[in-house]
Amino acid sequence: MMSNDLAKILKDSGISNNKALEALSEIEKSILLTREEISTSRGENDVSDSYLPKAIDELDAVLESTEEAAHQILRAAEKIESLASWTDSTTSHELSQAVTKIYEACNFQDLAGQRIAKVIRAFHDIEHKIQDMIEDLGGTSNLSHENIKEVFETVTNEEKSLLIGPQRKGQAKSQNEIDDIFKN
Amino acid sequence: MAVDKDMPILIVDDYKTMLRIVRNLLKQLGFENVDEALDGNEALEKLKTSTYNLVISDWNMEPMNGLDLLRQIRNLEDYKNLPFIMVTAESKTESVMAAKDAGVSNYIVKPFNAATLKSKLQSVLGDF
DSSP: OOOHHHHHHHHHHTOOHHHHHHHHHHHHHHHHHHHHHHHHOOSTTOIIIIIHHHHHHHHHHHHHHHHHHHHHHHHHHHHHHHHHTTSOHHHHHHHHHHHHHHHHHTHHHHHHHHHHHHHHHHHHHHHHHHHHHHHHTTOOOSSOHHHHHHHHHHHHHHHHSSOOOOOOTTTSOOHHHHHHHHHO | OOOOTTOOEEEEOSOHHHHHHHHHHHHHTTOOOEEEESSHHHHHHHHHHSOOSEEEEOSSOSSSOHHHHHHHHHTSGGGTTOOEEEEESOOOHHHHHHHHHTTOSEEEESSOOHHHHHHHHHHHHOOO
16 A cells, blocks of 8 residues: 555656556566576576685685795795805805895785785675675575674674784885884 | 804794795894794693793784784793794784783884894894
8 A cells, every 4th residue: 555655745746656556566576586586596607606716716726826836936045045055155145145035025925825815705705795685685595604604703803803914005004113113 | 142043932923934934034144943833822832841032923823813822921920021023914003002012022014024033133132
């Protein structure tokens, strides 16, 4: 039944009740169709079932391969360092300095790893929000509530905590600024 | 007093790459008596069974992070004054202040270089 307020608005706008009911009926059909599509789209192309897990797998693979690459670089640098002692002192010193630069540069793996881990957590967050939306619209989720709860608690706690991981230049405090905090 | 370069040092990080980098940089500075732990719990166990003169720890680790490790260490009678250097990507003022309040000896922000590590070691241990 149409409310008095709505009937008054329609009357004032010159829209007939039948016309309004037709429009509302179209909207209802559209909502039902969307619900149907969401609740049945559980196949290969589904975002939460396929795209996001695949993206997470790819990022995991990047993590693994960069870690292995960093270890290979470090092994090679360690070998160079051990052989440096067999050369004359000038060459040995120069090799040692070059090896130090390699060690310093390998910091990248740790920072890249932390950044990728942040992206993976964000993907998990999105994935579970999509699952919640599907459930709200009448579909069924293939994830357990335990799992969803666990991920949300982790994300929420991290947002609240002091741990936010590497920040971009300009947002992060520099070593000099941190040193100043320790001087005070 | 001269710094004893034979002192036992415990480095703590969940990234094996970082453990390897810190160990190698310490070796270049003459510190070779280095032990490793992959998180705060493992570090705490090692501290209870062995003696260390310095801890160099990451912050962001699971299950026990570096800040909790520091707090636990400061509660141990034998390690109340143990030099503890935090090496971390966490650079928010609040994070640095939390570590300072918990009794951290010095703080290195990642990515760091060998010169920074050396200067922080010197500020904690004395010149070498």
